[in-house]
Amino acid sequence: MPASAQARFAPPSHDAPNAGAGEPIALASNESPFGPLPSVAQAIARAATRVNRYPDMGSAELAGRLALRYGVAAEQIALGAGSAALCLQLVRAACPRGDGEIAFSWRSFEAYPLFAAIAGAGQRRAPLGADHAPDLGALLAALSPATRLVFVCTPNNPTGVAVRAADLDAFVEAVPPGVLIVLDEAYREFVDDDTAADAVATARRWWSRGRDNVAVLRTFSKAYGLAGLRIGYLIAPPAVADAVRRGAPPYDVSALAQAAALASLDADRELAERCGVITHERRRVREALIEAGFDVPASQANFLWLPLAGRATRFAEHCLRRGVLVKAFAEDDGVRVTMGSARENDAFLAAAADFPRG
Numbered sequence: 001m002p003a004s005a006q007a008r009f010a011p012p013s014h015d016a017p018n019a020g021a022g023e024p025i026a027l028a029s030n031e032s033p034f035g036p037l038p039s040v041a042q043a044i045a046r047a048a049t050r051v052n053r054y055p056d057m058g059s060a061e062l063a064g065r066l067a068l069r070y071g072v073a074a075e076q077i078a079l080g081a082g083s084a085a086l087c088l089q090l091v092r093a094a095c096p097r098g099d100g101e102i103a104f105s106w107r108s109f110e111a112y113p114l115f116a117a118i119a120g121a122g123q124r125r126a127p128l129g130a131d132h133a134p135d136l137g138a139l140l141a142a143l144s145p146a147t148r149l150v151f152v153c154t155p156n157n158p159t160g161v162a163v164r165a166a167d168l169d170a171f172v173e174a175v176p177p178g179v180l181i182v183l184d185e186a187y188r189e190f191v192d193d194d195t196a197a198d199a200v201a202t203a204r205r206w207w208s209r210g211r212d213n214v215a216v217l218r219t220f221s222k223a224y225g226l227a228g229l230r231i232g233y234l235i236a237p238p239a240v241a242d243a244v245r246r247g248a249p250p251y252d253v254s255a256l257a258q259a260a261a262l263a264s265l266d267a268d269r270e271l272a273e274r275c276g277v278i279t280h281e282r283r284r285v286r287e288a289l290i291e292a293g294f295d296v297p298a299s300q301a302n303f304l305w306l307p308l309a310g311r312a313t314r315f316a317e318h319c320l321r322r323g324v325l326v327k328a329f330a331e332d333d334g335v336r337v338t339m340g341s342a343r344e345n346d347a348f349l350a351a352a353a354d355f356p357r358g
């Protein structure tokens, strides 16, 4: 992405999340570094004048727009207060008496174990592959007769590696029809590798063969930069979407979030350009890290994974002393760094470069 395009997508609010004097550069939560697009900010401002009214409970206009976009029926879409809320609603719907289990690869999205605990469900974890992608063979082997739902996170948070389309197809074919497969694609918009799975395409293929146990989660939090507004969506067979809607608190998706999401769907070109800036930075930062001697898996998301077993916390503390907040994981097995602006990423690279080795 040329510098001119970067400048164009660096409005004054660009650095807002890190604007507080003395605050570190925030590269720890996979947020977008960009402030809202002007058209989206205007839609939020317009909607703000009507917040004395409750929002549309079913987010009908937005569900209709998403249904058109994906070529599915509106009843197959469920909106939620972030895809995290939808994850929990899915787990609760799949394990209503708290007697079932959910399965997922590990390490993956940190909230999966939390959702199991909140729903009173058991959990089964399968290791990632040597390439840091979910190992779908291991995940299949981890399913038990009690498993009701399996999450496949692609690209995987926090490693960034995506599942390949052919592998996902073989997995869906092998999973028993009574187990709901949830393809969590929170980072889909950053995928630029044609061999990576497209969960919606996969789900549609299996639905057309009569399999109604495949669902897809996407979000407006990441590429669309609406993390603070809390809005995500599920694309699923009607019965699954219906169960998820029935498990939602009333009016959980705010009017501001609905308005912002609708305006975002009208700004495809600008959003694709912003994703282009991030994927350009992803390549640039990864190459620089590899050049500096780090091992960095090929990410398809808006972050990079540094497998720094035993040194992750030390690395994160080192970066923080240099004013950059990155995410070290609890078992000290690695560090995830979110792609920020070029300036922010340069600050991170400077910190990484003088991390003591050995």
Ligand SMILES: Cc1ncc(COP(=O)(O)O)c(C=O)c1O
Binding pocket: 029, 030, 081, 082, 083, 084, 085, 109, 153, 157, 184, 186, 218, 219, 220, 221, 227, 230, 231, 232
């Ligand atoms: C893989 C994955 N799924 C879901 C979510 C939830 O995102 P949100 O609730 O903001 O839509 C996240 C957030 O980090 C994530 O990484």
